[in-house]
Amino acid sequence: MSGRFVTFEGIDGAGKSSHIEALAQWVRERGHEVVVTREPGGTPLAERLREMVLVEPMDTLTELLLVFAARRDHLAGQILPALARGATVLCDRFTDASFAYQGAGRGLEAARIGALEQWVQEGRQPDLTIWFDLPAAVAAQRRAAARQPDRFEQQDEAFFGRVRNGYAARAREHAVRFVRIDSEGSPAQVWRQVVAAAETRGWW
Ligand SMILES: Nc1ncnc2c1ncn2[C@@H]1O[C@H](COP(=O)(O)OP(=O)(O)O)[C@@H](O)[C@H]1O
Ligand SMILES: [Mg+2]
Known part of the structure; x- marks a missing residue:
């Protein structure tokens, strides 16, 4: 049996x-084991690679390769074993972020990213992708109020506009797996959409 x-x-x-974490709690209340994880990261090695990717200056292809190296370790060491024992895995970012950030944002060709996707994931895709969509300017205001920017968050609004378009393109190409959440509203409005996305799947 495979988890979601x-x-x-x-x-x-x-x-x-x-x-x-709120969705993790929601799924747990329905009697399922949940693993919450993130990318880049999720295993000790991948967290070390994350630190490099978020801090060190590097060329874009190096960045892409490190992100996929981290992803391979995370899949093999954490995600696939959890799914194999039937757990629900909630992952903060995955390969769509590589298409959006290194692809649309930084300008690497999608075909090159797609080759790594095939190689590293061996056909495994997320069962559901919850896409929190909002204008780049609104996201910038929220970040400014919340935290010190990392190497990605220091990029300008045009960069985040391209990243947003990259996500939109992935959502069109993977329409069954993607659910778009209008994230401009209040936290309560966003949460209601997240629950609706989970409920309509009927998995929990
Ligand atoms: N719907 C919302 N309305 C207003 N502020 C929000 C909303 N959702 C999140 N925030 C705030 O915006 C900031 C960024 O949210 P966060 O969850 O860290 O985003 P992400 O993980 O996607 O970068 C945080 O300070 C958070 O409290
Ligand atoms: Mg975050």
């Missing part, structure tokens, strides 16, 4: 981290 693999996506400041 759910990813949270969207630009920085969209509300992913604010909602992932």
Whole structure:
């Protein structure tokens, strides 16, 4: 029996981290084991790679390769074993973020990212992707109020506009797996949409 693999996506400041623990609790209350994790990261090695990717200057292809190296370790060491024992895995970002950030944001060709996706995931895709969508300017205001920016969050609004468009393109290509959440509203409005996305799947 395989558990469900759910990813949270969207630009920085969209509300992913604010909602992932709440959804974990919601799924647990329905009697399922839940693993909450994130990318880049999720295993000791991948967390070390995350630190490099978020801090060290590097060229874009190096960045992409480190993100996928971290992803491979995370899949093999954490995600696939959890799914194999039937757990629900909630992951804050996954490969759609590589298409959005390194692809649409930084300009790497989607075909190159797609090759790594095939290689590293061996056909495994998330079962559900919850996409927190909002204008780049609104996300920037939220981030400014909340935290010191990392290497990605220091990018300008045009960058986040491209990343948002990258997510929109992935959502069109993977329409069955993606659910778009209008994340401009209040936390309560966003949460209601997250629950609706989970309920309509009928898995929990
Ligand atoms: N719906 C919302 N309305 C207003 N502020 C929000 C909303 N959702 C999250 N925030 C705030 O915006 C900031 C970024 O949210 P966060 O969950 O960290 O986003 P992400 O993980 O997608 O980068 C946090 O300070 C959070 O409290
Ligand atoms: Mg976050």
